[in-house]
Each structure stands twice: as structure tokens, then as C-alpha cells.
Amino acid sequence: MKRRINRAVLSVVLLLAFFPMSGCFDSIEVDEMAYVVSLGIDKGSEGNMILSFLIAVPISVGVGGEIGEVDKSTTLIIVEAPTIYGGVSIVNSLISKRINFSHTKLILISKEVAQEGVEKYINAFIRFREFRPNTYIGISRGRAEDFLNAVKPVLEINPAKFFELFMVSYKYTGYSSKSELEYFYLNMECTCSQPVAALLDINDFNDSSEFKSILSEIKRENGFTSEGNYKAGDIPIISDTKSSNMGLAVFRGDKMVGEMNGRDVLNFLIVTGQLGRVYFTLPDPEESDTYMPGEFQGMEEDKKYVSLRLGTARRPSIKTRMKGSKPIIDVSVFLEGDILSIDGDQDYSTGEGLTELEQFVSDYIKRNVTEFLIKTRDEFKSDICATGRPLKKTFLLWDDWIAFKWMDKYPKAEFNVDVKVLVRRSGVMTNQVPLSHMKGKDK
Amino acid sequence: MKQKIAIGNFEAFCLLINLFCSKIILDFPRNAAEDAGTAAWIMVLLVIVTVCVFIIVTAKLYKKFPRSDILDVAESGVGKAGKIIAGMLFMLQYLYLISIVLREFAEDIKVISLTTTPISIIIIMFCIGMLTGAFLGIETIARLHALSVPVLAFAFIIILLLSIPRFELSKIAPWLGPGPVAIIKKTIPNISMYTELTILLFIIPFLNDKANYAGIGKYAVLVSGFFFTFSTLTYMLVYQYPMATEFFLPIYQLARSIGIGRFLSRIEAIFILVWASSAFLYLSSGLYVISYLFKKSFGLKEQKPLLIPFTILIFSIAFIPENLYSALRLQRDIFRNYAWITTIVVPLFLLIAASVRAKNERRNISNEAKNQ
Numbered sequence: 001m002k003r004r005i006n007r008a009v010l011s012v013v014l015l016l017a018f019f020p021m022s023g024c025f026d027s028i029e030v031d032e033m034a035y036v037v038s039l040g041i042d043k044g045s046e047g048n049m050i051l052s053f054l055i056a057v058p059i060s061v062g063v064g065g066e067i068g069e070v071d072k073s074t075t076l077i078i079v080e081a082p083t084i085y086g087g088v089s090i091v092n093s094l095i096s097k098r099i100n101f102s103h104t105k106l107i108l109i110s111k112e113v114a115q116e117g118v119e120k121y122i123n124a125f126i127r128f129r130e131f132r133p134n135t136y137i138g139i140s141r142g143r144a145e146d147f148l149n150a151v152k153p154v155l156e157i158n159p160a161k162f163f164e165l166f167m168v169s170y171k172y173t174g175y176s177s178k179s180e181l182e183y184f185y186l187n188m189e190c191t192c193s194q195p196v197a198a199l200l201d202i203n204d205f206n207d208s209s210e211f212k213s214i215l216s217e218i219k220r221e222n223g224f225t226s227e228g229n230y231k232a233g234d235i236p237i238i239s240d241t242k243s244s245n246m247g248l249a250v251f252r253g254d255k256m257v258g259e260m261n262g263r264d265v266l267n268f269l270i271v272t273g274q275l276g277r278v279y280f281t282l283p284d285p286e287e288s289d290t291y292m293p294g295e296f297q298g299m300e301e302d303k304k305y306v307s308l309r310l311g312t313a314r315r316p317s318i319k320t321r322m323k324g325s326k327p328i329i330d331v332s333v334f335l336e337g338d339i340l341s342i343d344g345d346q347d348y349s350t351g352e353g354l355t356e357l358e359q360f361v362s363d364y365i366k367r368n369v370t371e372f373l374i375k376t377r378d379e380f381k382s383d384i385c386a387t388g389r390p391l392k393k394t395f396l397l398w399d400d401w402i403a404f405k406w407m408d409k410y411p412k413a414e415f416n417v418d419v420k421v422l423v424r425r426s427g428v429m430t431n432q433v434p435l436s437h438m439k440g441k442d443k
Numbered sequence: 444m445k446q447k448i449a450i451g452n453f454e455a456f457c458l459l460i461n462l463f464c465s466k467i468i469l470d471f472p473r474n475a476a477e478d479a480g481t482a483a484w485i486m487v488l489l490v491i492v493t494v495c496v497f498i499i500v501t502a503k504l505y506k507k508f509p510r511s512d513i514l515d516v517a518e519s520g521v522g523k524a525g526k527i528i529a530g531m532l533f534m535l536q537y538l539y540l541i542s543i544v545l546r547e548f549a550e551d552i553k554v555i556s557l558t559t560t561p562i563s564i565i566i567i568m569f570c571i572g573m574l575t576g577a578f579l580g581i582e583t584i585a586r587l588h589a590l591s592v593p594v595l596a597f598a599f600i601i602i603l604l605l606s607i608p609r610f611e612l613s614k615i616a617p618w619l620g621p622g623p624v625a626i627i628k629k630t631i632p633n634i635s636m637y638t639e640l641t642i643l644l645f646i647i648p649f650l651n652d653k654a655n656y657a658g659i660g661k662y663a664v665l666v667s668g669f670f671f672t673f674s675t676l677t678y679m680l681v682y683q684y685p686m687a688t689e690f691f692l693p694i695y696q697l698a699r700s701i702g703i704g705r706f707l708s709r710i711e712a713i714f715i716l717v718w719a720s721s722a723f724l725y726l727s728s729g730l731y732v733i734s735y736l737f738k739k740s741f742g743l744k745e746q747k748p749l750l751i752p753f754t755i756l757i758f759s760i761a762f763i764p765e766n767l768y769s770a771l772r773l774q775r776d777i778f779r780n781y782a783w784i785t786t787i788v789v790p791l792f793l794l795i796a797a798s799v800r801a802k803n804e805r806r807n808i809s810n811e812a813k814n815q
Contacts, residue, residue, distance in 0.1 A: 185686075398684070
């Protein structure tokens with residue numbers, strides 16, 4: 001009898017426990033929340049910050065199988081507040097829903113703010129549960145507010161998916177890199193590497209006649225023009241999607257110290273082993289006396305190119321050793337490529353032509369990578385490629401490593417770069433018979 | 444007729460595994476990083492070796508007391524008063540530990556999941572589960588462990604394995620962290636991570652295979668040692684020191700940052716399931732042991748009437764820490780620094796005392812026999 005009573009009491013207690021376990025206190029319906037897709041941070045007045053909340057409007061994104069309206073899939077709310085969560089409270093007081101960051105895809109910080117230091121913002125995001133560790137971090141060359149106002153996804157109706165795909169395009173363009181919140185924080189806190197973040201801006205050209213000014217400026221800066229020599233916002237392109245993602249913001253600690261263009265980023269990806277499969281253009285070996293890009297024989301209009309699909313064949317090797325007080329950094333890179341197109345008459349698909357092309361590409365990339373590493377040393381003074389990691393492994397005690405001060409040693413580094421490129425495939429053609437060989441040059 | 448309690452080897456093994464490893468999902472990898480920096484995993488290995496040596500020594504001494512639990516040994520070594528003192532010592536230790544762990548589990552779930560639910564409601568929920576488990580008895584608890592631990596271990600291993608793509612060897616360099624002397628010094632308080640090993644010494648009379656209790660303990664220490672080492676290494680290989688000391692729930696943080704493609708993310712949901720199941724099992728076992736120790740120390744006949752008073756006591760003690768940080772400090776700075784004494788020193792002392800006394804008694808008997 002007693003046993004039966006005990007069981008009955010136990011059953012009732014367990015049954016009662018189900019009610020609070022269903023989450024009475026924490027229950028919130030999905031449609032009671034406003035999901036921020038992107039958060040922008042600009043400098044405000046009197047020490048405040050201007051926060052831009054790009055919020056998804058689910059009803060406009062589409063319900064069930066019905067497609068919504070692209071133009072109305074997001075709404076932008078801009079507020080000035082001393083702290084991020086202070087801004088959230090203000091926004092909550094004027095909209096009918098509660099701000100939620102659990103689906104935030106992009107945190108956009110303006111260059112002006114980044115140059116003063118981002119530690120306090122990153123700490124706030126890392127500490128708050130709603131921000132996912134893989135939320136993307138971007139640095140806006142102009143105002144973050146303007147960027148979020150101008151961004152208009154055209155091919156994607158879901159704004160969250162747009163930002164998600166937009167920020168991973170580097171895997172097939174090579175013009176940006178992994179730029180996630182936790183990854184950024186890991187590098188910011190690391191004693192042997194420095195962080196980078198994607199460089200974003202609005203590309204606001206209305207007419208192709210405006211391209212010339214950009215191209216001449218790029219040529220003046222770099223001595224030549226190549227498809228990767230641009231930074232976000234300065235790309236000769238006209239599109240309804242105004243947003244552009246090209247280049248990287250370089251940090252030293254938590255402060256932004258410089259910008260890299262798309263080609264620099266490609267070299268960064270090569271050295272750090274993050275290179276996906278990207279289209280890569282270089283001058284035709286036969287058309288160029290030197291290995292410097294842009295130094296072609298003949299007229300500008302006669303420039304000939306070879307295009308490859310380039311990828312990492314093996315993880316790059318970085319070995320760092322000390323020679324006195326100077327770090328010697330040996331970088332060894334092994335890439336592989338497929339031929340996509342050859343502008344000139346020379347066929348590089350087989351035999352000696354192939355060997356010539358491989359040698360040319362290797363030397364070309366070697367030169368680019370070396371120049372890039374020197375730039376990180378002299379201009380940025382920032383070890384973004386984490387070349388200090390191999391050296392850290394040679395230490396036994398933490399205190400010795402900290403006393404060594406790797407970051408102070410990096411600006412004295414000397415680089416030895418070795419690049420090997422193998423061309424594995426030549427598309428669906430085994431060789432190319434130029435028209436001029438059969439019909440003469442002008443036929 | 445009273446039903447006899449019988450626990451199988453695998454059940455006892457799973458019980459110990461969960462009791463040891465629940466710390467991993469709480470805060471163990473972070474504590475290890477705080478203690479030994481980049482060499483945290485080396486310190487964990489040293490702890491495992493030390494505990495294995497302890498088991499071997501204990502097993503040798505225990506041979507003379509088959510079928511007895513450590514309180515029976517205490518009685519034969521230092522008398523009835525010694526048994527009560529030893530029982531109370533162990534009981535108070537578990538009362539303190541379970542109360543703090545209950546608070547930690549509740550605080551953790553408040554931080555990551557039930558953010559607006561009052562802490563008292565969460566603690567009450569855990570108490571109901573804990574009370575139910577303890578009410579059903581150690582046999583049921585052990586069987587539940589045997590059913591749950593393999594599943595929980597599998598889910599846990601999945602979380603760790605999915606972190607492998609983010610491993611970077613340089614994150615555990617410099618290899619010796621704060622230095623060999625500092626690592627060895629920190630090894631001693633960290634023996635407390637195996638404090639629940641004493642539960643094995645209490646449940647010996649309930650084991651089906653009583654002679655094999657040392658084997659169960661040794662395997663449990665080795666397997667849990669694998670989990671301790673693997674989880675600490677995984678955590679440190681993903682989050683370098685000193686960043687590794689920052690995250691409140693290390694394994695939860697690992698689970699949060701796992702993302703494979705666009706389709707496999709937010710797998711911390713698995714973690715919460717693993718964690719809550721492990722917590723309920725851990726707390727039920729703890730409450731059972733506390734009431735069992737009280738009953739055994741004072742020679743009481745019934746154990747079940749003690750469960751509700753002890754639950755109320757645990758519930759009340761759990762509210763003593765002002766905040767989460769105080770609860771963490773109570774465990775880290777007080778419990779961990781002294782619990783190794785009750786884990787290793789007290790059982791060894793009781794076994795040695797009982798052995799000496801048994802030897803003296805045998806000598807006296809043989810002397811008397813000679814005199815006669």
C-alpha cells in the first residue's frame with residue numbers, strides 16, 4: 001500500500017515537473033523577435049557609436065513556397081548610443097518585436113572605428129551568447145551605415161543567405177579571406193599572429209566611362225592593372241548589387257593599420273593555405289621579357305594573358321628560425337593549376353610549353369608572394385601570416401616565449417620563398433592550334 | 444524479504460565514468476589551462492598516473508578486507524567512533540560538492556539556455572530529478588548509467604572529433620608551459636578531479652564481482668583519463684592559452700563553434716542534451732551516496748526517509764554562493780585544494796590503520812595460542 005502511495009506521489013511530482021520544463025519563463029515565439037541580419041558600427045558624436053541594424057522582414061522574404069519582395073526583405077534602423085546593448089534597448093522600445101542576434105551574419109565596423117581599436121566591440125560580441133562564433137566580421141571603407149543602406153541583394157531573396165554567401169566568395173575568388181568573429185578574436189589574442197578582416201564598401205559607378213579614372217589610379221599605384229588590383233569600392237563594375245567584398249583590413253593587435261587589395265589577399269591565401277580554387281590571370285610567358293606583370297612587349301592593346309584555375313596542392317610550409325636577432329622565414333608553397341585560356345599563339349598544354357608555363361607561373365607567384373611578405377613586414381609591421389608559430393614550437397617555457405616578444409622581431413624578418421606550380425590539366429582540349437598558323441596572321 | 448542490491452561491473456564502470464567526466468562539461472579544461480597553461484594536458488596525464496598508483500596500492504591493502512566497504516574498514520581500524528568520523532567526513536565532502544555542482548549546473552543552464560527563468564526554478568527542476576533517481580536506488584542509478592553513458596560518450600566524442608579541423612599544434616607550445624615544477628605542484632590539487640573514486644570504496648558490498656573492484660576502478664580511471672586528456676587537448680588545440688582561460692563552459696564553446704559547410708552548425712543542442720543527462724545522473728548518484736553515508740555511519744535501517752531532508756539541505760546550500768563566480772571559486776579554491784586529502788590520504792590512512800590493527804590482533808591471537 002505504502003509503495004503504491006509512494007509511486008503515485010512520485011508520478012504526480014514528475015508530471016508537475018513537465019510544466020515548468022517546457023520553458024514558461026523563456027518561451028518566446030519566433031514571430032515575436034526581430035532578427036538582425038547585419039549590424040553596422042560607426043563613430044558617433046561625444047564618444048557614442050552609431051549602430052545600424054539591418055533587420056530581416058520575414059514576410060517579405062516569402063512565406064512557405066511563395067516568393068516575397070526582394071526590395072522589402074530588410075529594414076534598416078539607425079540609432080546612436082554609448083554602448084551596443086544600450087542601442088539595442090532603444091531599438092526595442094520603438095519596434096514591436098525584440099531584437100535578436102542569433103541569426104546575425106555580418107558585423108560591419110567602419111574603418112574610422114577600426115583604426116582606433118576594436119577590442120571592446122569584439123569582447124562584447126564574444127561574451128554575448130546570441131552572436132555565433134562564425135558571424136562574419138567586415139571593415140567598411142566608408143560608413144557602415146551607408147554600406148548597409150546601399151546593399152541590395154538581387155540574386156538572393158533571403159538577406160541572411162546573401163551575406164553568408166557573399167562573405168565566403170573568397171573560396172572561389174581569392175580576393176578576401178576567412179573573416180569570422182571567433183577566428184578574428186583568436187588571432188587578435190594570439191602571441192604569434194595578427195588578425196585580418198574582410199574589406200567591404202559600396203561600388204557606386206553609374207557609367208562605364210567612370211572606369212578610366214579608377215584604372216589610371218590603379219596603374220599609378222601598382223604600375224599595371226590586373227583583375228585583383230582593386231579594393232572594395234574602387235572596382236570598375238556597375239551592378240544593382242552595390243556591395244563589394246575585395247581586399248583585407250590588416251590589424252596590429254586590435255587596431256587597423258592598413259589595407260590590402262585583391263592580389264595581395266591572393267598571396268595571403270597562398271601563404272596561409274586558405275586558397276580555394278580561384279581563377280588566376282598572368283601575362284603570357286612568351287609575350288613578356290621579364291616576370292613583372294604589366295611589363296609587356298609591344299602596345300598596351302596587344303597584351304596577352306594566360307588564365308588558370310589555381311589551387312593549393314599541398315599545405316604550405318613555413319619554417320622560422322633566428323639568425324642573431326633576425327628571423328629567417330622560409331616559405332614553401334606547392335600549388336596546382338588547370339589551364340582555362342591562352343590568349344596568345346603559343347600552346348602551353350604539353351611538352352616544353354607546359355614546362356615553360358609552370359616555371360613562369362612559379363617565378364611569377366614567387367615574386368608576388370615575396371613582395372607581399374615584405375609589405376606585411378615594412379608597411380604593416382604585422383605578422384598576419386602567423387609566421388611566428390613555428391618559432392613558438394621551439395620554446396619550452398611560456399615565460400621565455402613572452403619575454404622573446406615575437407611581434408617586435410617580425411619587422412626585421414628576412415624571407416626565402418619557394419614556389420612550385422604544377423599544371424595538371426588543360427581543360428577539355430589537349431592542345432591548341434592557333435588560327436594564324438593555318439590562315440596567316442591577318443586572316 | 445529485503446531485496447539485495449547488485450551492481451554489475453559494466454554498470455559500476457559507467458557510474459564512475461559519469462561521476463568523473465561530468466567535470467569536463469562543466470569547467471575542467473578551463474581549470475587545467477589556468478593551472479598549467481599550454482602544458483595542461485601533461486598535468487592531466489600526471490594526475491592519471493598518480494591516481495592509478497593509488498588504486499594499485501589501495502587494492503593491495505584492501506585484499507585483507509574483502510566484501511567490506513571503506514566505512515567497515517574504518518570501524519575495524521579505528522573503532523566505531525572512527526567509522527562515524529570517517530563517514531561524516533566523506534558525507535560532508537559530498538554534501539559540499541553536490542551543492543556546489545548543483546548550483547553550477549543550474550547557473551550554466553541559465554547562461555546558455557533558460558536565460559530568464561529564475562535560478563530557483565532551475566535548481567528545483569534538478570532537485571526533482573536528483574530526488575527521483577536517489578529514491579529509486581543505486582541499482583537503478585547504475586543501470587541508467589550503463590544505458591546512458593555509452594550514448595553520452597558517443598555524442599561527446601563527436602563534438603571533440605568535429606573540432607579536429609581547427610587544431611593548430613603551435614597552440615599547445617611552449618610545451619612545458621609554466622615549467623615542470625609548477626606542473627607537478629598543480630598536479631596534487633588536481634587529483635581532486637577523481638574525488639568520486641571513493642564512491643567505489645562505498646559500493647564494494649553491492650558489486651556482483653566484489654574481487655574485481657580495483658579492476659573496475661583502474662579501467663574507469665584510464666577511460667575517463669582518456670576523456671580528460673582528449674578534451675583538454677582538443678580545447679587547447681583550438682583555443683590557445685591564455686584565451687583558453689576565458690570561456691566559462693569550454694566544451695560548450697567548442698560545440699558552438701563547430702560548423703561544417705552550411706548544413707552542420709549549432710550542434711550545441713547535442714551538448715545541452717549530453718550535459719543535462721549527465722547532470723541528472725551525477726546529482727542522483729551524489730544524493731544517494733550522501734544519504735547512504737549518513738545511514739551507514741550511524742547504523743540506521745532506512746535510507747529513503749533521509750532523501751528529502753538532504754535534498755532540502757543541498758538546495759539551501761546551493762544558494763549560499765552569491766553569484767556564479769563565487770560558486771566556481773568555492774569549488775576551485777576550496778574544494779579542489781583539499782578534496783585530494785579525502786580521496787587519497789583518508790582511505791590510505793584507514794586501510795593502513797585497519798591493516799596494522801588486524802596484524803596486531805592476529806599476533807595477539809597467535810601469542811595467546813602459544814601461551815596456552
